Amino acid sequence: MPQVSKRSGAPSPWPQYPNDLPSEPVRFAPLERVRVRMSAPLGHIRTPFYIRGCSGTIERLCGSFPNPEELAQQRSGLPAQPLYRVRFLQKNVWHGYRGHPADVIEVEIFQHWLEKADTRTRDE
């Protein structure tokens, strides 16, 4: 499995981002398996279509940010949503991927698009 980076010497597993915005509680930790929700609603969506339905591993929490789906509609986007960098194996994303089996792609995805993955499905 590819090496997952960690902040060295940090007392908490979460990198700290100074941010006084009201925020949704953080639900996932690095190395946890998650699945991107398979959904195609209307509006402005930052979760790329190609990654929906795929399972991957939390690489890091990037911080919490106002929800762009709401910001796009003239609303505040609060409470802020935790944003994660999620790591996927390329071979799990693309059918017939011909590159190295350990190749990964990392996508930044907001928490409300993620759910706990069944670790027995679509895993490496």
Next chain:
Amino acid sequence: MATRRHAPEALIARSHHDMGGRPAGKVKRVEHEAEDWERRVDALMVLLTGVLDGKRQMTVDELRKNIEALGPQAYDRMSYYERWVISITQTMIQHGVITTDELGRKMEEVKARTEDPCRK
């Protein structure tokens, strides 16, 4: 019993702009110096998003939303900053900063300026 004409998922397909992973061939890299009007559009966005003075008239998320709302043909035909200027303008209409009527009349005025430089 009535049957659905379409499966629900067929009604809300992937948006045109969300093209990551679709077959597209090689990327053609074309570089060009930014033209003056492109720099002005970029500066307009800096001002409207309140980067300098905190007075925010719009967000980058609205810019993206209105770019994504372009029809597929228009989206493909336009250049990067052409999409921006269309989207910024659409956003300003949505916010009531300008009206469609004001925009239409101003566009006619500017067009007339270039067609007949002597006309006041």
